[in-house]
Amino acid sequence: MxxxxxxxxxxxxxxxxxxxxxxxxxxxxxxxxxxxxxxxxxxxxxxxxxxxxxxxxxxxxxxxxxxxxxxxxxxxxxxxxxxxxxxxxxxxxxxxxxxxxxxxxxxxxxxxxxxxxxxxxxxxxxxxxxxxxxxxxxxxxxxxxxxxxxxxxxxxxxxxxxxxxxxxxxxxxxxxxxxxxxxxxxxxxxxxxxxxxxxxxxxxxxxxxxxxxxxxxxxxxxxxxxxxxxxxxxxxxxxxxxxxxxxxxxxxxxxxxxxxxxxxxxxxxxxxxxxxxxxxxxxxxxxxxxxxxxxxxxxxxxxxxxxxxxxxxxxxxxxxxxxxxxxxxxxxxxxxMQPSQPQGQLPPSPSFWANWGWMCLLGLGMIVGGILAWLIAMTSVLLPYDEAFLEKSRSEILRFKGHLLHFMSHDRITLAGTMISIGIFYHQLAKHGLRYGLHWARTAVISSCVVGFSSFFLYLGYGYLDPLHAGAAAVLLPMLLLTLRGLKDLPSRKPPGVRNDRIWLRAQWGQCCWVVMGFGLGIGGLTICFVGITDVFVSTDLTYLGLTSAELTAWSDKVIPLIAHDRAGFGGALFSLAVALTASALWGVNQGEGWLWHTFLWGGIPGFASGLLVHFHIGYTDFVHLLPVYAALLLYIAGLYLTYPYLVGRHKNPEGV
Incomplete structure (x- = not known):
């Protein structure tokens, strides 16, 4: 409690x-x-x-x-x-x-x-x-x-x-x-x-x-x-x-x-x-x-x-x-101990290459990878090796069912937006958390990375190995391993809030919004993973496509494995983001931590933008299907509004605290 x-x-x-x-x-x-x-x-x-x-x-x-x-x-x-x-x-x-x-x-x-x-x-x-x-x-x-x-x-x-x-x-x-x-x-x-x-x-x-x-x-x-x-x-x-x-x-x-x-x-x-x-x-x-x-x-x-x-x-x-x-x-x-040093100034943080810098690079890699994935999903949607696996060209898919290609782009764009959001969180948690030895930031990053890299194996559930995803994982995994070297726990450099004032109480409501949103995204990610490796589609998906699973399989027995790969990958990424986000909301909300507020602001925009805009762009606007996204967006905005004075606003702590 x-x-x-x-x-x-x-x-x-x-x-x-x-x-x-x-x-x-x-x-x-x-x-x-x-x-x-x-x-x-x-x-x-x-x-x-x-x-x-x-x-x-x-x-x-x-x-x-x-x-x-x-x-x-x-x-x-x-x-x-x-x-x-x-x-x-x-x-x-x-x-x-x-x-x-x-x-x-x-x-x-x-x-x-x-x-x-x-x-x-x-x-x-x-x-x-x-x-x-x-x-x-x-x-x-x-x-x-x-x-x-x-x-x-x-x-x-x-x-x-x-x-x-x-x-x-x-x-x-x-x-x-x-x-x-x-x-x-x-x-x-x-x-x-x-x-x-x-x-x-x-x-x-x-x-x-x-x-x-x-x-x-x-x-x-x-x-x-x-x-x-x-x-x-x-x-x-x-x-x-x-x-x-x-x-x-x-x-x-x-x-x-x-x-x-x-x-x-x-x-x-x-x-x-x-x-x-x-x-x-x-x-x-x-x-x-x-x-x-x-x-x-x-x-x-x-x-x-x-x-x-x-x-x-x-x-x-x-x-x-x-x-x-x-x-x-x-x-x-x-x-x-250091009379010449201003009071409250702690020893310098470790160098960029000691550990935390590698996580910054991992985050930047996720951002770049997400941007590239977004550009591909907005244009050709499929890469040559996708077409080779399907044994169908892009034009053949369009002739069979135009909505099918749109549906694939919707999965891939939401995955790309989630990757960008993860990258922003990782970069910020490394720069403002790992760099200064914040234990909660280390727990958040490592837990999220473990989930994210483990979710790669979900891609194999239907026998489809994406070489681009495999290559990205192979490049990013050493950065995680290099991050783990010599991490130390240190007290926060920021003075904590010491008053039960109105701004603090208001921030509790904002923190509650973010935590509920984080748990909701986690449940959503796990649900999508489960659907991706079992039924692949929910009822609203098939309604939008105007097809049944049997009709898709009759046209190509490889199209469902390809879609399942996208769904499982998106579900794993969403759960990984939820872990980082929920941990940050649970443990990181402290007076004056303006960087955390900006992390939520900029880290949430790509995910919500991709999740909403692509649905409206392709005409997949079923209210029930999008209701979880609407609820999460409201919690996200409410959290930003309610926590702003506490995290970003200027506060005076009693002298000596």
Missing amino acids: PDWSYHTLFKPLLFRLPGRLARDLTLQAIGGLSRLPGGTFVIRTMGHMELSPLMESELAGVPLACPVGLSGKLDPQGTAHRALAQFGFGYIELGPVTVRPVVSTAPIERAVEEEAIVYPDGYENPGADAIAARLRKGTRHRLPHFVRLRPMPGSSPQAALEEQQELLAKLAPYAAGFFVDGLAEGWPSNETTAYLAEVRRLISTAAPGKPVLLYLPQPISLEELRHEDDTVRSFDGVVLGDAQPEPGSRRERVAGGSAALGVELHKVRALRQALGPGPAIVAGAAVHEPQDAMALLEAGASTVLLHSGLVYAGPGLPKRINEAIVHSRITSSSAH
Whole structure:
């Protein structure tokens, strides 16, 4: 459920449902997908979250792949933890966990204007036994768990200590560290201090060497913390809670917004100044866009915990935060290591002949080949070796059925336009992607090339080998092999978008249009391939020709194999284009990437022009036959319109991001 589908399709539907039902449906859906064979691969593919070594961090000594955590309240049952682990998180909080289950069936409410979630019971959780049983079975992901230990509601300090002993006995083997709750239980200050000290001792005995952080409820003030200074310093760090309890009840409100962020930033700065550089600080509140996380990390937070921001900003939020972190770290490192080099300027890209230039040449070769194929298809249509295979001349075909030659030209012109579009995409992806080490661009190009070169074998389905296509493949294949030498993954040179503004939200709709178009073209390409190697014609084709397959075979038993070769070749090329286009739409849409917008613009024109103009030129204008082309064209234009401000327009990123 990437952002482009979440904000356009799923969020409007989910927000019409009761909060608890919407949460459960979402978690069950993505959790169920992750448990299917290949499910996690699909999730990773849709989001393409690549964790760079530059994101590596630590939380109180525990190594993390990135400094972004998942709040325990979002998925208390762990239904979708395996799926969520693919989103770009570095660790998962479990909890609050109490020794026995705390169940609530009251509604979970949404305050949309404040981007808040209101829970009916802040203690709600499945209990230690259920969580321990789930962890014992295995989570099938590698993220560390930090367990938030909380007393049962209404427990006395003495009873709570006994509960903590039981909790530790059940959960210590599975925890990378602990968050200790207790400051919000309403106990006298001296009893609270004694309780926290004793819990700290119990953990050091039950789980020696594992870090213990003190959980600070949101209402606690800095003045109150000063009275607990010795207690705070006895822990390995602190966790700033994200929930605001409602007076007189166990209801809790988790919200974002500038006011909540301002309070959180003030606390982080004050705590970092008071505690010094050593102890960890986890900022758990108010992260609803990448800039919120960046501000908290720059203020002194060690990590951030995502909660309500994931619901309102979308499941792509951790990835967007990680991209902002990588860009910030790479530019800071570059400026530090090379003081004379302007900040943000990365080392020069590899030379043209190192690898990426060969893909540029392959793309240019596809463009030139497509133009030549278009010129031939618009004039003679058939080459001499085609006529030799058919044992029929062009004039004989015209005398038999003029529409037959027009039909052949329509297949070949659409193939030529598709080749030109592929060439434009390859050239652009190489020049602006491979050249700068963008992993997603490499995946897009290589996947598309593998499909394209493999589709050559479809030409052989009816025993017809096209020497021109074979020669082109023989020339272009070495360029692909030379491209594969020494490719490296590097962070993007462009600063990522860090705001959930109107332009970003509009781009999600445009991205959705392009992705749907890409999948549609892929289905169309596979369908054409299948038709080309089986029935060859669809019903509208035969209606246009005014012939049956039997009549064509009776006239020449080689005409259908020739047409099948053209159809299979076009289907393979269309699918290859769809792979490059869909991958670019899924992974490449990032603020300021104007080259990608121009790639879609110029890369789409040849394909649509050839597909539409030739049909009208030869009079093959059946509406049902052309309906997929019309739909794809509308999605293409809508995508260009909606993404233009985000990709091409000028934007100001906050300083330092």
